[in-house]
Amino acid sequence: xxxxFYILRRIALLIxxxxxxxxxxxxxxxxxxxxxxxxxxxPQATEEIKAALRRELGLDQPLPIQYINYMTGLFRGDxxxxxxxxxxxxxxxxTFWPATLELTTAAVIIATVLGVPAGVIxxxxxxxxxxxxxxxxxxFFVSFPSFWLAMIFQTWFGLDLGWFPISKRLPVLVAPPPxxxxxxxxxxxxQLDFExxxxxxxxLFIPALVLxxxxxxxxxxITRASMVEALEKDFxxxxxxxxxxxxxxxxxxxxxxxxxxxxTVISLNFGWLMAGxxxxxxxxxxxxxGLYAVKASLSLDFQPIMGIAILYGIVFSxxxxxxxxxxxxxxxxxxYG
Amino acid sequence: MACAMFWIPxxxxxxxxTDLLNIENLHLEFDTYDGVVKVLAGVDLQMRxxxxxxxxxxxxxxxxxxxxxxxxxxxxxxxxxxxxRVSFKGxxxxxxxxxxxxxxxxxxxxxxxxxxxxxxxxxxxxxxxLVDAVLYQRAQGQKVPGRWRGFLPSVRQIRQxxxxxxxxxxxxTGIPDGDxxxxxxxxxFSGGMRQRVLIAMALAGDPDLLIADEPTTALDVTIxxxxxxxxxSLVAQLGLTVLLITHNLGVVARSCxxxxxxxxxxxxxxxxxxxxxxxxxxxxxxxxIAAVPQKDISRGGLEGIPGMIPNLINPPAxxxxxxxxxxxxxxCRAAVPPTVAVGSEHTASCFxxxxxx
Numbered sequence: 001x002x003x004x005f006y007i008l009r010r011i012a013l014l015i016x017x018x019x020x021x022x023x024x025x026x027x028x029x030x031x032x033x034x035x036x037x038x039x040x041x042x043p044q045a046t047e048e049i050k051a052a053l054r055r056e057l058g059l060d061q062p063l064p065i066q067y068i069n070y071m072t073g074l075f076r077g078d079x080x081x082x083x084x085x086x087x088x089x090x091x092x093x094x095t096f097w098p099a100t101l102e103l104t105t106a107a108v109i110i111a112t113v114l115g116v117p118a119g120v121i122x123x124x125x126x127x128x129x130x131x132x133x134x135x136x137x138x139x140f141f142v143s144f145p146s147f148w149l150a151m152i153f154q155t156w157f158g159l160d161l162g163w164f165p166i167s168k169r170l171p172v173l174v175a176p177p178p179x180x181x182x183x184x185x186x187x188x189x190x191q192l193d194f195e196x197x198x199x200x201x202x203x204l205f206i207p208a209l210v211l212x213x214x215x216x217x218x219x220x221x222i223t224r225a226s227m228v229e230a231l232e233k234d235f236x237x238x239x240x241x242x243x244x245x246x247x248x249x250x251x252x253x254x255x256x257x258x259x260x261x262x263x264t265v266i267s268l269n270f271g272w273l274m275a276g277x278x279x280x281x282x283x284x285x286x287x288x289x290g291l292y293a294v295k296a297s298l299s300l301d302f303q304p305i306m307g308i309a310i311l312y313g314i315v316f317s318x319x320x321x322x323x324x325x326x327x328x329x330x331x332x333x334x335x336y337g
Numbered sequence: 338m339a340c341a342m343f344w345i346p347x348x349x350x351x352x353x354x355t356d357l358l359n360i361e362n363l364h365l366e367f368d369t370y371d372g373v374v375k376v377l378a379g380v381d382l383q384m385r386x387x388x389x390x391x392x393x394x395x396x397x398x399x400x401x402x403x404x405x406x407x408x409x410x411x412x413x414x415x416x417x418x419x420x421x422r423v424s425f426k427g428x429x430x431x432x433x434x435x436x437x438x439x440x441x442x443x444x445x446x447x448x449x450x451x452x453x454x455x456x457x458x459x460x461x462x463x464x465x466x467l468v469d470a471v472l473y474q475r476a477q478g479q480k481v482p483g484r485w486r487g488f489l490p491s492v493r494q495i496r497q498x499x500x501x502x503x504x505x506x507x508x509x510t511g512i513p514d515g516d517x518x519x520x521x522x523x524x525x526f527s528g529g530m531r532q533r534v535l536i537a538m539a540l541a542g543d544p545d546l547l548i549a550d551e552p553t554t555a556l557d558v559t560i561x562x563x564x565x566x567x568x569x570s571l572v573a574q575l576g577l578t579v580l581l582i583t584h585n586l587g588v589v590a591r592s593c594x595x596x597x598x599x600x601x602x603x604x605x606x607x608x609x610x611x612x613x614x615x616x617x618x619x620x621x622x623x624x625x626i627a628a629v630p631q632k633d634i635s636r637g638g639l640e641g642i643p644g645m646i647p648n649l650i651n652p653p654a655x656x657x658x659x660x661x662x663x664x665x666x667x668x669c670r671a672a673v674p675p676t677v678a679v680g681s682e683h684t685a686s687c688f689x690x691x692x693x694x
Binding site for chain 2: 241
């Protein structure tokens with residue numbers, strides 16, 4: 001099968017996935033115990049006020065109608081508004097989401113760029129010094145809680161050494177670059193504004209690094225394990241026997257076999273990091289989606305909750321499609337199967 | 338210059354007089370949790386250029402380990418060579434560094450293995466694997482320009498030549514439509530065709546020696562015959578030297594000129610094929626030939642050799658075959674029999690035959 005057709009088929013599968021996801025989030029937001037209207041209207045509100053609020057929000061209609069209304073709103077770009085702030089959900093997501101996306105993407109990139117080579121080296125020098133160093137390091141990074149490491153790094157690199165700023169995405173006096181994507185690094189590059197790029201890079205570096213540690217550890221370990229497994233394959237011996245240099249065998253023939261498992265872990269980590277970024281965002285005062293999501297959940301503010309769930313669902317699905325596409329590129333048997 | 342790396346060295350003509358491969362008294366041990374496994378206990382094997390030598394023996398007798406010691410592919414540790422010499426064209430292989438070995442394998446040795454399904458890399462096209470085989474075997478340990486530098490005309494030309502050579506190799510090994518099928522992946526080929534691809538890869542750099550480790554064991558019977566015929570025709574066309582490892586005496590009878598029989602880490606008899614079948618000397622060889630099913634199997638039933646293959650951690654003292662031997666003498670339990678000539682080009686290592694005067 002042609003790779004283009006394979007990709008199109010994966011994208012087509014996105015539609016049923018998202019419909020299922022929206023039904024699920026919609027139902028969950030409606031079945032959770034608690035009365036969001038009661039919370040929003042306040043303790044003193046009378047039944048009439050609550051009923052009026054309910055009617056205003058469309059909550060008095062049958063559930064299927066509510067769902068259809070919600071879905072048509074979604075497609076028109078109206079994702080509802082918060083019960084408390086009365087701000088539109090889509091606007092809030094536009095404000096907070098790019099920060100989280102930039103942070104997690106940077107963390108995944110750091111974890112991959114460090115973790116894959118560490119795993120390869122570990123496997124090449126199995127049970128020798130480089131392997132032990134890599135394994136102890138990854139064990140170290142998964143064992144320490146990230147919020148603790150975050151504070152340590154903040155103290156060392158931010159306060160003691162003064163190499164990096166300790167909070168926010170940019171200094172107060174620097175204007176963010178015009179928002180094309182909302183990712184400061186990308187936007188500043190688009191504007192060719194290298195000064196802002198450097199400043200926001202320095203702000204991003206430490207939080208992203210700390211966030212990447214757990215992912216680094218799991219990527220290293222899975223890369224090592226699958227490299228070790230692939231090195232035992234018959235074709236490695238055959239390639240050596242006919243005189244292909246070992247380094248070519250490792251980096252060309254074996255690594256590709258090992259990367260399939262690694263790609264899976266990278267994509268899973270991307271999801272975990274998005275959800276787990278809240279701690280890092282809090283510590284570094286990073287204006288991301290984490291805090292917004294927590295506040296919304298605690299106050300049963302169902303429109304933002306659903307918006308966030310749908311957004312994460314879309315992102316997960318896209319990451320999954322990308323993963324599937326990479327599988328298909330790496331392994332022809334998947335593509336043809 | 339990139340092109341200058343791809344000179345093909347002239348073949349040494351003087352090498353024809355001496356042995357191409359000379360394995361002397363090779364001892365190999367493996368460390369395991371249960372103890373030290375004495376896999377090879379003094380293997381002697383000589384091959385001249387143009388030889389087609391069959392190496393036969395039961396499972397676990399050390400025939401594959403003997404073969405793997407030539408390109409030095411035995412994992413060490415846990416493997417350990419405790420004594421002996423392996424020389425190829427007079428060069429000592431065991432003292433070479435690993436990078437010298439890479440060049441050596443590229444230059445001198447081609448090897449094919451038992452299972453053509455697992456021995457091809459499933460994620461790369463035949464073209465990618467075969468072109469690399471051609472490039473690296475020609476470069477012999479020197480640098481090969483990667484595919485990403487294909488925009489350079491010189492690199493493109495080298496790769497184009499390698500591609501043409503790869504298609505030529507596919508034609509040589511009897512793969513139809515090689516110019517189209519070279520773009521396919523291994524899973525699109527049948528087992529027999531994959532084994533042909535592997536033979537093509539092994540032959541990419543015109544090796545002096547082709548080692549075939551049970552090349553037909555994993556194949557259907559009809560395909561087995563095709564692959565053996567292919568190897569025979571390659572021997573005739575290219576003057577290949579082949580070390581064919583098998584446990585199947587029928588394969589040896591059809592394909593080889595000489596045969597060496599191994600038992601428990603030693604070569605115990607060696608002779609021309611016809612001589613071995615007509616006039617086996619070692620009691621083990623006699624048992625082995627008697628155990629081959631005959632046409633009149635319904636009348637006589639199957640013969641076997643009594644006993645089991647010996648434990649290699651605590652092997653029997655003296656001749657390792659003595660516990661199973663019908664002609665055992667006292668001396669067999671005490672000493673390892675020397676290898677003696679028992680006919681023209683026929684040697685055996687057994688106390689039944691007196692040592693040369």
